[in-house]
Amino acid sequence: MKYFSIRAALLSVTLLLGLSSSVYAQATRTWVSGVGDDVNPCSRTAPCKTFAGAISKTAAGGEIDVLDDGGFGGVTITKSITINGRGHIAGILVSGTNGVVVNAAPTDVVVLRGLTFTGVLGAQSAVRYLAARYLVVEDSTIEGFAYGINMAITVVNGRMDIRNVQMTNGTTATSTYGLHVGAANSISTISDVSIRGYTYGLTTRGGVTYLRGSTIVANDTGYNNLGGSLLSFGDNMVSGNVVNGTPTGSIPHF
Structure with missing residues (x-):
């Protein structure tokens, strides 16, 4: 009887451990x-x-998908992942802090797709890029943050791709930035982006930034060059700002 009791107990423990690992997998x-x-x-x-x-x-390396409309809050990302809200109102509304902080490994890839960022009461950055190999932000809207998309100057060999993002300053802050990009050896591509109403629409601080098909209008300063290179494909509208600024080079059409 003792033999069967011990065997039954061991079997129960094994089943519980298996259940536990499946729950947390x-x-x-x-x-x-x-x-x-x-x-x-x-x-x-x-x-x-x-x-x-x-x-x-x-x-x-996995993906978080949005099933239906809703507000899903801010998040800190420390690994390769895709957050996909395309097809729904995938809201990230935060107060006095950042929307998404990307602080991943130097080999990680992070994709943010189809998100609606809304900042209130002193919200800081919609997207704060501290570390990762590659960050993509696409098909999204940003409003009400002191910084729209903010790449830290300390990002090592960062790569960033911003596609089809509409950015509007909805704050009362006295110094706001739409795109704040560029770090040593970084490469950023910006395409089909609209930046409106900031103190500084696009600021570069290092590396190389490529700009195409984008509108930077109604800002105090359209392009703010603090370092690095901004290369334009010649199909952008940087106009209607108090100071427009000019790229450091242009790329012919092919």
Whole structure:
């Protein structure tokens, strides 16, 4: 009898350990919903409520998808991941802080797609890029932040691609920045972007930035050159600012 009791006890422990590992296993694709709950496993049928809740349950290199319209909060990203809100109102509304902070490994790739960033009451940066190999921000809107997209000067060999992003300053701050990019050896590409109403629309501080198909208008200073190179494809509108600024070079059309 003792033999069977010990065997049954060991079997129970094994089953519990297996259940525990399956509960906490990270998935390559997770889901968030406006009516979700962060205690859920973030599956399609049991989605999480916030990006912060989902990211801990998403494997490196995985993707967080938005199931329906909602506000999903700010998040700090420390690994390769895609956050995909395309097709829905995927809101990130924050007060007095940053929307998304990217502080990942030098080999990591982070993609932010289809997001609506809204800052209130002294919100800092919609996207704060501290570290990662490659950051993509696309098909998104930004309003109400002191900084729209802000690449730290300390980013090592950073790569950033900003595509189809509309940025409007909705703050009362006295010094605001739309795109604040450039670090040593960094390469940034900006395409189909609209920047309006900032103290400084686009500021470069190092590296090389490529600008195409974009509108920088109604800012105090359109282009603010603090270092690095801004190369224009010649199809941008930098006009209607108090000071427009000029690129450091141009690229012929092909």
